[in-house]
Amino acid sequence: MKRFIGDIGEHALIKRLTSSFVQKSKQIRCGVGDDGAIIASHKGDPFVMTTDMLLEKRHFRPCWTTWREIGKKSIEVNLSDLAAMGAWPRYALLSLGLPLKTSLRDVEDFYRGASDALRPYRATVIGGDTNASPGGWVISVTMIGDFPKSRKKAPLRNRAKAFDRLYVSGHLGESALGLYCLEKNIKGSFCRPFIKRHLCPKARVLLGRALTPHIHAMIDLSDGLVADLGHILQESRKGAWVWREALPFSLRFIKGTRRLRQNKWTLGLSGGEDYELLFTASRNKDKDIKRIAKAHRISLTPIGEVRPEGGLKILNGQGRAIRLQCGGFSHF
Amino acid sequence: MKRFIGDIGEHALIKRLTSSFVQKSKQIRCGVGDDGAIIASHKGDPFVMTTDMLLEKRHFRPCWTTWREIGKKSIEVNLSDLAAMGAWPRYALLSLGLPLKTSLRDVEDFYRGASDALRPYRATVIGGDTNASPGGWVISVTMIGDFPKSRKKAPLRNRAKAFDRLYVSGHLGESALGLYCLEKNIKGSFCRPFIKRHLCPKARVLLGRALTPHIHAMIDLSDGLVADLGHILQESRKGAWVWREALPFSLRFIKGTRRLRQNKWTLGLSGGEDYELLFTASRNKDKDIKRIAKAHRISLTPIGEVRPEGGLKILNGQGRAIRLQCGGFSHF
Incomplete structure (x- = not known):
């Protein structure tokens, strides 16, 4: 019988898929399965990474909201994951898939919103990727946060x-x-x-x-x-x-x-x-x-x-x- | 006149959009505009981040290839960015948007391919996000690499x-x-x-x-x-x-x-x-x-x-x- 991903649910799927990856490393203090992954950088402070994908029609509808709000929200949902790890937001990678007929103004508004959300923490966009999308908008945000090395225990x-x-x-x-x-x-x-x-x-x-x-x-x-x-x-x-x-x-x-x-x-x-x-x-x-x-x-x-x-x-x-x-x- | 993103091209778009972000920080050794971003972690070794988005029909067609090959390629294109920075691959974040009627086997094959590409470097998936996609497959990979602190100059x-x-x-x-x-x-x-x-x-x-x-x-x-x-x-x-x-x-x-x-x-x-x-x-x-x-x-x-x-x-x-x-x- 052919099984579809809809049958087993997100968490079972992730568990099933990621079990195949070698994850045993002293530096990975927390891997798949929490709000973010914690990496202990060699000699330096540990940092936390989190990522979220937002898809048009699935997570947002442009007719309900402004592009500025969508930009802001796509950062906030990642900030929320960092918050749940007790981490401080530092950097963001912002990847977009955009329909060819997207107006420049909409994209600029989106970035303005993202910028609004990052500003209070003086966090900044350090990279990303933009592509033409054959469907609707695709937004993928990755954020990096950190916390003092002295803090031994993140609230996992x-x-x-x-x-x-x-x-x-x-x-x-x-x-x-x-x-x-x-x-x-x-x-x-x-x-x-x-x-x-x-x-x-x-x-x-x-x-x-x-x-x-x-x-x-x-x-x-x-x-x-x-x-x-x-x-x-x-x-x-x-x-x-x-x-x-x-x-x-x-x-x-x-x-x-x-x-x-x-x-x-x-x-x-x-x-x-x-x-x-x-x-x-x-x-x-x-x-x-x-x-x-x-x-x-x-x-x-x-x-x-x-x-x-x-x-x-x-x-x-x-x-x-x-x-x-x-x-x-x-x-x- | 309304301007569309198709009129100005990717690089002009990125320049225009990211100019609004504050990017001046001692720790960002290299931000938007190279193959990857270099972050000098406090006291520790610097690390490099790179991200790439692959969209069905735009970057790949399932009828041309196997899901295992698509999984492998979506990692390799990121590895290639790390290669161009002289960095060593360490961690990957793998976000997927999947049509509901995706068979579990296809997703498992995709992961197998991603795993194949990461194995030679003992790099590992530390997180990601999976979502139902109203359109085709959406793949967003973020990779983290590092290089010895002694190496002062990356080939930017x-x-x-x-x-x-x-x-x-x-x-x-x-x-x-x-x-x-x-x-x-x-x-x-x-x-x-x-x-x-x-x-x-x-x-x-x-x-x-x-x-x-x-x-x-x-x-x-x-x-x-x-x-x-x-x-x-x-x-x-x-x-x-x-x-x-x-x-x-x-x-x-x-x-x-x-x-x-x-x-x-x-x-x-x-x-x-x-x-x-x-x-x-x-x-x-x-x-x-x-x-x-x-x-x-x-x-x-x-x-x-x-x-x-x-x-x-x-x-x-x-x-x-x-x-x-x-x-x-x-x-x-």
Whole structure:
């Protein structure tokens, strides 16, 4: 029987494919399977690499947004991966496949957006490739970040410990609600903040760096809470309880879901592209985390705990495990 | 008037776009505009990054080749960029956009080919991204190489000196002739070596490293001799004479062009994807270069000289400048 990639899902595919590569090297501190790869350069500081591909019609639609926003977002999604490694953005490689009839102005706007996203970190584009594309736009960004050599432990996905507390930054679900508004062509000023969250995400780079010394495992929420927490649990071989009632929702999001008759839990648990940070930390780190939340003016909400085993359980207000209606975003 | 990217060409586009990025940093020893970017890691050895995007129908056609060959080629074209920097391949990031109905076997074959190309250097895939593509296959490879810190000068494009001798490795034009056979659907055993040169190029990594201490500027021939030499001349602000009669052609290539009524000069001067190395060196390095040629069992042919000014001139057997019928491969 012929098997298609759609049948097995992205993570199984990657596991299957990369198992054939020799990966044992002292210098690869972390290879395939985390937000980024960590390379210990000989004598020098280690650096982190991350890459993301965005395809027209699959990841963005030019009719929904401006090219400047697309340029910005294609950098931000990579910054978010670096944030989840606690790394500082340094360099970017920007490869584009462009339809021949692309106007110069659109490409310039795209670069302007990319530049906007890199500027706060004084990160810079050091290379790339441009090609004519027979289909739509193709954007492939690779970013390099670094962190001080003294920092022995990056917050990898496999470092969650049993009885760690689970935290999430900011608010959940708004991006998914924004996508819903775009797809259903719902207009109205109340939709705008959600649409903006979807089209113009902002990576939590400073927060990620501040958290890193105090936490165990971290991931950025791109595929949805359940899917991304799943990656941590799988890599750390742990289970978790998530207290559904503790999930951080903004008031406007709750109102929005009511108005659009959407289930806030589904969006919060399974909606993608929040680009918030999900992390685990010892209980005794609560004070440090509160301090960081205050300093960064962002909420860092405890939403559950890591368990020695038993998979992922979502508990309702009465402490009963509830069934999930759907998982996260799959790339296939 | 609306301007399209097709009107201005790849290099003008890149220049225009990247001028907006701040690129002044002590650590960026070489940024946009060469085969790779060189980063001096803090205290550690510098490393080189290069990236290339391959798009179905634009850069390859699955009906012409196997997925294993495509996997191999997508690595080799990046290895060739590293070769032209005199760097040693270390790590690769491999991002794919795949149509949903891609068979698992094709993807596995692709990875097998990529793995084949990396194995001789013990280089390894450290990350990547996979996505469903609404169009054809999209392949984006980023490679990281390094060289000893002691090596102060990489053979950058801007380092050609007046009165340097111009050299090229191996033979020219075979890949372009192979592409012609594929496009015109010409079959016959005499075509096979040319088609193979086109579908299965081999980067000159060891040669590039051996040459580096003895030469000034180097580039790999991907867009054709005239176009790629043009990059060196532009970056170095020099002119050049190329002796047409000195161009290295294989006997089988000369026979093949006669049989197919193709102009060998046009293919040799403007045909793309030879993935040979073009470099400039002082005249007194002739002995070293002959020694390296012998050790690597490859011809390194002097084909002209760098001039203080006057653009690129192709001289025929009588020493008269001839007109070029066409330039190299443009990505748009």
